[in-house]
Amino acid sequence: MASFVKKTLALAVLAASAPALYAQTSTSKVQLWGIVDAAVRHTNNEGPGQDGKTQLMGGGMSQSRWGINVEEDLGGGSKALVVLENRLNADDGSVSTPFFQLAHVGLQGPYGRITAGRQWNVLFDVVTSTYASFPYSPYMEAYKPELGMAMGARTSNALKYTFATPDRSFVGSLQYSFDEKNDSRAIDAITPSGATPEALNAYANNLRNAIAAQTASTLQGGAFKTMGGYLRYAASGAAVGAGYMRTTLPGGTDVDAYTLGGSYRTGPWYFSTGYGLNKAKFTATANPLSVQARRNALDGAILGQFWSGQTNGGFQPGDANKRQLFKIGVGYQVTSQLNVGMHYFRGKQSGSATGTYNGNANFYVAVADYAFSKRTDAYFGVDHTSISGGSEIKLDQASGARNRTGITVGLRHRF
Numbered sequence: 001m002a003s004f005v006k007k008t009l010a011l012a013v014l015a016a017s018a019p020a021l022y023a024q025t026s027t028s029k030v031q032l033w034g035i036v037d038a039a040v041r042h043t044n045n046e047g048p049g050q051d052g053k054t055q056l057m058g059g060g061m062s063q064s065r066w067g068i069n070v071e072e073d074l075g076g077g078s079k080a081l082v083v084l085e086n087r088l089n090a091d092d093g094s095v096s097t098p099f100f101q102l103a104h105v106g107l108q109g110p111y112g113r114i115t116a117g118r119q120w121n122v123l124f125d126v127v128t129s130t131y132a133s134f135p136y137s138p139y140m141e142a143y144k145p146e147l148g149m150a151m152g153a154r155t156s157n158a159l160k161y162t163f164a165t166p167d168r169s170f171v172g173s174l175q176y177s178f179d180e181k182n183d184s185r186a187i188d189a190i191t192p193s194g195a196t197p198e199a200l201n202a203y204a205n206n207l208r209n210a211i212a213a214q215t216a217s218t219l220q221g222g223a224f225k226t227m228g229g230y231l232r233y234a235a236s237g238a239a240v241g242a243g244y245m246r247t248t249l250p251g252g253t254d255v256d257a258y259t260l261g262g263s264y265r266t267g268p269w270y271f272s273t274g275y276g277l278n279k280a281k282f283t284a285t286a287n288p289l290s291v292q293a294r295r296n297a298l299d300g301a302i303l304g305q306f307w308s309g310q311t312n313g314g315f316q317p318g319d320a321n322k323r324q325l326f327k328i329g330v331g332y333q334v335t336s337q338l339n340v341g342m343h344y345f346r347g348k349q350s351g352s353a354t355g356t357y358n359g360n361a362n363f364y365v366a367v368a369d370y371a372f373s374k375r376t377d378a379y380f381g382v383d384h385t386s387i388s389g390g391s392e393i394k395l396d397q398a399s400g401a402r403n404r405t406g407i408t409v410g411l412r413h414r415f
Contacts (some may be wrong), residue, residue, distance in 0.1 A: 035064035039410025058089030060410035251295030318357030359389015
């Protein structure tokens with residue numbers, strides 16, 4: 001018994017001292033960082049009366065956020081990584097989502113980096129690292145048509161492998177994420193209780209509510225299966241890259257997303273151009289009460305959230321299944337403190353069976369950014385959206401507007 005007690009105490013002492021022993025043989029770095037951005041933004045053609053709207057928003061150039069980055073040196077050129085990032089609204093102090101927008105852990109070594117968790121997807125990675133809209137900020141938070149093509153930009157339950165040559169002239173990444181049973185079984189189970197108008201109305205309401213609930217849970221950090229990758233090359237001020245990602249939505253619809261573009265820096269000038277395509281492969285059905293029709297409605301609602309929304313420069317997708325976006329821009333560093341940039345986007349939507357949601361969109365944005373220091377800057381931006389084509393294409397259902405202009409003035413600090 002005494003021998004057993006001695007051995008137990010010895011093991012307890014060894015276990016207690018293990019963290020300290022490891023701490024002596026490895027080096028950890030923990031970084032707390034953040035961005036606080038607030039802006040006054042005015043837009044016209046808002047609401048049923050198509051009136052002007054002025055608001056204080058919690059992020060005009062960047063969404064306000066804070067995060068923690070952790071690195072631990074494991075020796076031999078390897079290290080462990082942790083990234084946590086949460087987003088907030090600087091205008092009222094609320095949290096923009098009830099969860100971390102980024103949360104992943106990984107290992108990095110001589111042969112690349114592997115990360116697991118919620119992270120930026122490969123479409124976002126290649127666009128923002130290779131042909132971002134502005135040289136001093138990858139996009140404007142209040143007006144970002146390019147992000148509407150990135151299938152949500154972040155992916156939960158994802159594994160990502162990133163590799164690079166020693167000089168980082170070539171960088172690439174592969175991604176896979178798990179759907180974790182986020183499928184259409186709940187939607188499939190909703191059926192009409194009869195053929196009367198009352199029964200069909202009740203069915204439509206139940207289906208609409210169920211789709212809205214599952215769409216919200218999927219977009220708020222929920223799971224869906226993705227696979228894809230990107231490759232970029234950069235040298236002598238020039239960069240080119242391309243990416244592909246397939247997303248399988250809960251109803252089984254595959255959405256293929258492609259992007260290709262490049263940029264060039266010379267002296268104070270910055271030029272960029274890019275192309276993006278999203279194509280949804282809905283399974284056709286002629287029966288509006290079929291299981292497949294319910295699945296298509298669910299997947300269409302989720303895709304519609306990716307494609308619409310003012311901050312994405314979006315417009316109503318309706319029953320369209322294909323969207324393309326071409327972008328071209330220029331930036332110029334006027335002085336060491338003043339940067340200006342302009343960008344033009346041309347969008348095309350097609351695949352609407354009725355034709356009422358087929359059309360085109362033009363997006364224009366110009367921004368001047370003045371840096372008070374390395375951490376604090378002020379900015380002034382003007383943007384304009386105009387759409388044409390099918391009768392149902394609108395910026396939003398509330399206003400029914402087909403054009404809108406925005407003016408944004410803001411202040412941003414990084415720490």
